[in-house]
Amino acid sequence: TIKIRKYLLSLGPVMNLKSSISSKEVSHSIWIVVILTLVFGFNDGRDVFVLSNWLYNLVNVFVLVCVSILATIIAAKITASHFGEEAELKILGINKGFNLLGFKIKSIPITAIIAFVLMIVSRGIIYFTSIFTIDVSKKPNFGKVLYENREALIYFWALMANLALIVVFNYLNVELGVLINMWLLIWNILPIPGFLGSKIFFNNKILYIFFLVFALLLMIFTGKINTILLLVLALLIGFLVMIWWIFRKEYKS
Numbered sequence: 349t350i351k352i353r354k355y356l357l358s359l360g361p362v363m364n365l366k367s368s369i370s371s372k373e374v375s376h377s378i379w380i381v382v383i384l385t386l387v388f389g390f391n392d393g394r395d396v397f398v399l400s401n402w403l404y405n406l407v408n409v410f411v412l413v414c415v416s417i418l419a420t421i422i423a424a425k426i427t428a429s430h431f432g433e434e435a436e437l438k439i440l441g442i443n444k445g446f447n448l449l450g451f452k453i454k455s456i457p458i459t460a461i462i463a464f465v466l467m468i469v470s471r472g473i474i475y476f477t478s479i480f481t482i483d484v485s486k487k488p489n490f491g492k493v494l495y496e497n498r499e500a501l502i503y504f505w506a507l508m509a510n511l512a513l514i515v516v517f518n519y520l521n522v523e524l525g526v527l528i529n530m531w532l533l534i535w536n537i538l539p540i541p542g543f544l545g546s547k548i549f550f551n552n553k554i555l556y557i558f559f560l561v562f563a564l565l566l567m568i569f570t571g572k573i574n575t576i577l578l579l580v581l582a583l584l585i586g587f588l589v590m591i592w593w594i595f596r597k598e599y600k601s
Contacts, residue, residue: 373436376437380479383464384413384417384463388413388524389405389410390472391472392405408524412524416532419512421435423506423508423509424503433485433499438480440458440542442455459476463477477535478540478543478544481547482502484502500547500556503551507544508559510533514526514530515579518575533563533567539556553593554594557590559586561586561590566582
């Protein structure tokens with residue numbers, strides 16, 4: 349009985365995921381998946397367009413995008429729940445309401461517009477993926493520094509989920525899955541305001557430096573050297589660069 353009780357308690361964060369998902373988040377999630385599916389599936393890589401082949405590729409892209417986005421938000425929600433917070437997936441845009449020709453517009457999905465423009469201009473070669481962000485409910489009772497570190501960890505593990513999928517898909521020889529998650533990381537790791545990378549950078553620069561080095565090494569050398577060896581080397585190099593940053597930058601300042 350005690351073991352069963354402990355097991356159920358350990359599943360608490362996972363069991364609470366459903367209750368923490370709002371209808372607005374579901375709506376945003378669907379749009380995110382649809383937009384990214386079109387971005388990655390617009391060009392199927394064939395010289396001659398064949399509708400049946402294009403649709404088949406689009407379905408594969410849809411499934412892989414669903415898995416990738418689901419992994420990102422589940423990792424964020426589980427980590428947030430562990431800290432007593434709530435994480436919400438939403439489309440990244442300009443959330444300033446204004447009137448346009450008599451119509452009241454609450455927000456503009458500027459990143460989605462950028463994704464479509466780049467997709468059309470490049471004929472499906474450029475994949476802009478930073479069309480979403482994750483908002484974390486703020487509870488100031490932890491103290492500013494402690495809260496910032498916890499918030500950084502939520503975004504860290506959200507992106508780590510995509511990094512883990514790169515390794516898994518590479519092992520399973522699912523090249524399209526590797527491609528999707530690499531582009532999700534490439535854009536979201538950038539410290540641009542609104543992107544997940546910036547939320548790690550501005551909350552915990554030390555953690556960001558470690559993750560940046562670790563992620564870049566994995567993305568560059570995945571499939572080229574042994575996975576276990578790569579993980580060990582990436583962790584070691586990331587840790588050493590992080591230590592260098594601490595002594596060279598943090599202590600110096």
